[in-house]
Amino acid sequence: MRQAQVHLIATRAPDDVSGLEAAIAAGQIEPAAIAAILGKTEGNGCVNDFTRAFAVSALKAALGRSLPDEAVAQIAMVMSGGTEGALSPHLIVFERRGEPAAAPAVGRSALAIGVAHTDSLLPEQLGRMDEVEMVANGVAAAMRDAGIDDPADVHFVQIKCPLLTVDRIAAAEARGASVVTRDTLKSMGFTRGASALGVALALGEIAADALSEAAIGRDTDLWSGRASTSAGVELLNHEIVVLGMSRSWSGPLAIDHAVMDDAIDILPVRDALRRLGFAADGQLTAAERGRLVAVLAKAEPGSSGRLRGARHTMLDDSDLSATRHARAFVGGALAALTGSSALFVSGGAEHQGPDGGGPVAIIARRFQGER
Known part of the structure; x- marks a missing residue:
């Protein structure tokens, strides 16, 4: 039966992987068992916050010493920029140990973790219904990966989504396509919003016929109570982490x-x-x-x-x-x-x-x- 393990590791800088490396060396973390890493970095959280990409690059290099490139690529790495006030920069490492159970256990459920990576989207698709639908399908895939059948058992969905840059906007317009906005900062809100509505659609929080492109980023009455989306310049696809409870998982x-x-x-x-x-x-x-x-x-x-x-x-x-x-x-x-x-x-x-x-x-x- 699978068991989730979660480790919170303090960091001294966006590229500080010493805590992760120490935990691996001590046998506390098995690199092959890592499913996802969430992190708070001390950047501005805006379009030009490259602390997120810096952290991902350092994590990939560190894990690449233990895992093949294809295995590292399967780990969802969701870096969220901005540790204003006294928020402390850190990593949260999610491990999945053991094998899937043949049948759910009788008794209590335990933390379950599912991960999915979507295909890349074109810049002109960001912040629009194409993104909503892609994320909804990705959440469903992550639920299957976690062995969660009932959306009610999902408690949080963390997503890293792309945003628009000047170069991406220019590429779209060169193809004769229009983008949802030419303001790169505002594009973060549109893609976060579309991704959140994709979560709401997948979990049955909002009906499909209630969604439209005109509502994305505008209709505040439409929302998910379990979505957390973060936009970044470091990717063009979506990395999705589903956290919930399942009787197919064990542990404390x-x-x-x-x-x-x-x-x-x-x-x-x-x-x-x-x-x-x-x-x-x-x-x-x-x-x-x-x-x-x-x-x-x-x-x-x-x-x-x-x-x-x-x-x-x-x-x-x-x-x-x-x-x-x-x-x-x-x-x-x-x-x-x-x-x-x-x-x-x-x-x-x-x-x-x-x-x-x-x-x-x-x-x-x-x-x-x-x-």
């Missing part, structure tokens, strides 16, 4: 999720912690933090420019992208609850949770013997 790890209605709505997150067995009466105690494996969240400033009636200036700042403000703000709220700043908080939550809010997933170790 479990995942649950919550949806924040706004940037300080921590009560649903507290409820998810309690479902995972934490007391969560206040900030997690040191003993409780020992069971906390990873926290993954999305952050986005509300489009109204207000938070519970009070004006905020995130959308008016011409010096810093609003997503950078949002990452720091939501990161602070979640850090106050969990007592940890090693949080995977990703900015840009188009169609990922309600306007101004976002999904949060928590991976934790259960008590020994807990069912």
Whole structure:
């Protein structure tokens, strides 16, 4: 039976793989078992954030010393730029050990991990229904890879998606094609949004007839409560990681999720912690933090420019992208609850949770013997 193992490794720079290499040398991580690596890098999270590609290059080089190139290429590497505030740069390494079970076990379920890589898309397809449909198919493939049949058992879907650059726009226009936008920064929102709607379609959160190209990046009433999408210049396809619960998997790890209605709505997150067995009466105690494996969240400033009636200036700042403000703000709220700043908080939550809010997933170790 397969078992998931998850390792959170602090990094000192985008290309710092020393912690990963040390864990491999100590036998704590088996390179051949790695299915995905998520990472927070200290770049700006915008179009020209090459810390993401820098980190991926370093990871591929490190793993290439243990694995053939084709095996390294199968590992989903989702780097999210931006560690504003006190967010701590880190890697989250997901391993899959053992073999798939012939039949689901009777009793408790455990954390399950599925991965899929889509084909590349043309620049003119980004931010449009072509991307929505491709991602929906990719999520379904990742669910099959995880052995998850019921979409209700999926708690988080992390996607790395492409964006538009000046060169990609020029290539499309040279073919006589038009792109969704000529603003490269805005293209990040369109492709994140299309990818999130693809998750919603695959999980049955939104019906196919409710989707249209006109709605992408515009209709805030359409959203997924389990999608987290991050755009980057380092790829043209989509790398998809599905995290859920399955009785075909064993082990002590479990995942649950919550949806924040706004940037300080921590009560649903507290409820998810309690479902995972934490007391969560206040900030997690040191003993409780020992069971906390990873926290993954999305952050986005509300489009109204207000938070519970009070004006905020995130959308008016011409010096810093609003997503950078949002990452720091939501990161602070979640850090106050969990007592940890090693949080995977990703900015840009188009169609990922309600306007101004976002999904949060928590991976934790259960008590020994807990069912």
